[in-house]
Amino acid sequence: LEAALDAARTGIAKLARQVHYDREERTKAMNNIRDLADDVGKKVVNPTFEKAHRALEKSIGTSLKQAIVRIQTDVESRFHLLAAEMRGQAFVQSGLPGGGRAT
DSSP states (O other), X not given: OHHHHHHHHHHHHHHHHHHHHHHHHHXXXXXXXXXXXXXXXXXXXXXXXXXXXXXXXXXXXXHHHHHHHHHHHHHHHHHHHHHHHHHHHHHHHHOOTTTSOOO
């Protein structure tokens, strides 16, 4: 019975050491995988992300410039229309023939 207990203890100790070694190997493997993923991220993903970021900024800048030009054109058009309406009202209110000019 003592021999069986000693054999069981020895077997359990051996399994415990093996589990410990396996756990260390898994930890090392996971660290290696994490390091590899970080390297891939730095060397592949970051440059791609930066390129996309620059392209997006350029696109937004272009769209913004186009929107500003459209707004400026719209404001100018409305200003000219308002000025023409005011000239027309002044002409009508003056009651003078020939467009409100004294002859």
